[in-house]
Amino acid sequence: MKIPFLDLKQVNAPYMDALKTAASEVVESGWYIRGAYCEKFEKEFAAYCGFAHGVGVGNGLDALTLMLRASIELGRLAPGDEILVPANTYIATVLAVNAAGLVPVLVEPDARTFNMDPARLADACTPKTRGILAVHLYGRLADMNAIWKFAAERGLLVFEDAAQSHGAFLDRANLSSLVSRLSSNAVAYSFYPTKNLGALGDAGMVVTDDVELANVVRMLGNYGSEKKYVNKYRGVNSRLDEIQAAFLLAKLPHLDAWNARRREIAARYVGEVKNALLRLPEIPADPREHVWHVFTVRTQDRATREVLQRHLESRGIGSLIFYPIPPHRQEAYAASPDGTEFLLPADRLEGKFPIAENLADTVLSVPVSQVLTDEEVTEIIGALNDFVV
Ligand SMILES: *Cc1c(COP(=O)(O)O)cnc(C)c1O
Numbered sequence: 001m002k003i004p005f006l007d008l009k010q011v012n013a014p015y016m017d018a019l020k021t022a023a024s025e026v027v028e029s030g031w032y033i034r035g036a037y038c039e040k041f042e043k044e045f046a047a048y049c050g051f052a053h054g055v056g057v058g059n060g061l062d063a064l065t066l067m068l069r070a071s072i073e074l075g076r077l078a079p080g081d082e083i084l085v086p087a088n089t090y091i092a093t094v095l096a097v098n099a100a101g102l103v104p105v106l107v108e109p110d111a112r113t114f115n116m117d118p119a120r121l122a123d124a125c126t127p128k129t130r131g132i133l134a135v136h137l138y139g140r141l142a143d144m145n146a147i148w149k150f151a152a153e154r155g156l157l158v159f160e161d162a163a164q165s166h167g168a169f170l171d172r173a174n175l176s177s178l179v180s181r182l183s184s185n186a187v188a189y190s191f192y193p194t195k196n197l198g199a200l201g202d203a204g205m206v207v208t209d210d211v212e213l214a215n216v217v218r219m220l221g222n223y224g225s226e227k228k229y230v231n232k233y234r235g236v237n238s239r240l241d242e243i244q245a246a247f248l249l250a251k252l253p254h255l256d257a258w259n260a261r262r263r264e265i266a267a268r269y270v271g272e273v274k275n276a277l278l279r280l281p282e283i284p285a286d287p288r289e290h291v292w293h294v295f296t297v298r299t300q301d302r303a304t305r306e307v308l309q310r311h312l313e314s315r316g317i318g319s320l321i322f323y324p325i326p327p328h329r330q331e332a333y334a335a336s337p338d339g340t341e342f343l344l345p346a347d348r349l350e351g352k353f354p355i356a357e358n359l360a361d362t363v364l365s366v367p368v369s370q371v372l373t374d375e376e377v378t379e380i381i382g383a384l385n386d387f388v389v
Pocket residue numbers: 059060061062089090092093135161163164190191192202203204
C-alpha cells in the first residue's frame with residue numbers, strides 16, 4: 001500500500017466536473033480579476049466565518065500583512081509597535097509582522113496544544129506592545145478565551161492567522177462572560193492548495209467586522225487605490241483571481257464534511273494508537289475547535305523521529321515535519337548588524353524558546369486528509385503501533 005502525505009489530485013478529483021464548469025464560466029465571462037465570483041466568494045466565506053466583511057487577496061501572507069498594514073494606515077498601530085506572535089508557527093506569521101513595519105515578539109507555545117501559551121503573554125509584554133497575532137496551528141484554535149481577556153485588560157488589538165483552521169468552530173457558550181462578546185479585529189486566511197479549503201493556485205482573504213479596515217485592506221491590495229488612478233496609500237498588487245474564487249465557491253459547500261472526516265480519522269488515531277514511544281495530540285474538550293489541518297505526533301528526540309519517519313516510509317506512508325526549524329532560528333532572522341531593519345529584539349532570541357525548539361526537533365505529521373479510506377487509516381495506525389527503536 002502506498003499512502004502519500006497528501007495527494008492534491010485525489011483531493012480535487014471528486015469535484016472535477018464542478019471545477020471545470022467554474023473555470024469555463026470564468027473564461028467565458030471575460031472578467032478575470034475582482035469581479036462577480038470574487039465578490040460572491042468574499043460574501044459567502046466571510047458569512048461562513050461569522051464576519052461581516054471579506055476581502056480577497058493574493059495569498060495568506062498578504063492577508064496577514066495587509067490587515068496589519070491597514071491597522072497602521074488607520075492609526076490603530078504605529079510602525080515599530082510590538083506584536084506578540086507564537087514562537088511555534090510557520091514563518092509567514094512572523095514575516096508578515098516585519099513586512100508591515102511592526103516588531104514580532106515571540107511567545108513560547110504550550111507543548112500540549114502546540115499553540116501560543118496565554119500564561120506567557122504577560123512576560124512578553126513591554127510598553128511598546130500593541131497587539132497579539134494568534135495562530136491556530138495544525139487546525140486547533142488557540143485559547144481565544146484567554147487571549148481576548150488578556151488583550152481587553154491591556155488594550156491590545158487581536159489578530160488571527162487562520163491559514164490552517166478553516167471551519168474550526170468556537171462556540172461562544174464555551175467562553176467566559178467577560179469575553180463572550182469580544183472578537184478579533186481581523187482574521188487572515190490562506191487558500192494555498194494544501195489547506196483545508198484550498199484553491200488551485202494562490203489565494204487569501206481577510207475577514208473582519210470592521211468596515212473601515214476592510215476598505216483599507218481592499219485599497220492596499222489594489223495599489224492603495226479605490227478610484228482608478230487615484231492612490232491614497234502606497235499599496236501593493238494582491239488581488240483574488242476570479243478563477244480561484246470560482247474554484248473556492250465550488251469547494252466551500254464541502255468544507256464541513258471534509259473537516260468532519262478529518263475529525264473522525266484523528267479520533268481513530270487518538271483512540272487506537274498505543275505506543276509508549278509516541279505522544280499523541282489531544283482532542284479539545286469541544287472537538288469542533290480542531291479541524292486537523294495536520295495530525296502531529298511527537299517522539300522523544302530528533303533521532304527517534306528520524307527512525308519513525310524511515311519506518312513509515314518503509315510501509316509506504318508519507319509523513320512531513322511541520323516545522324523543522326522555528327522562525328527565530330532561520331537565517332532570515334540572524335541579527336542585522338546595523339539595526340536598520342525591524343527585527344525580533346535580539347535580547348529575546350537565542351535559547352529563549354526551548355519549547356518551540358524542542359517541538360521542531362520532535363514533531364512528525366502523518367496523513368489525515370478526508371481522502372483517506374478506512375483501510376488506509378487502519379494501515380497507518382498499524383504502522384505507528386509497530387514502531388520500535
Ligand atoms: C500557509 C500558511 C500561511 C501563508 O499562506 P500562503 O497562502 O502560503 O501565503 C501563513 N500562516 C500559516 C500558519 C500557514 O499555514
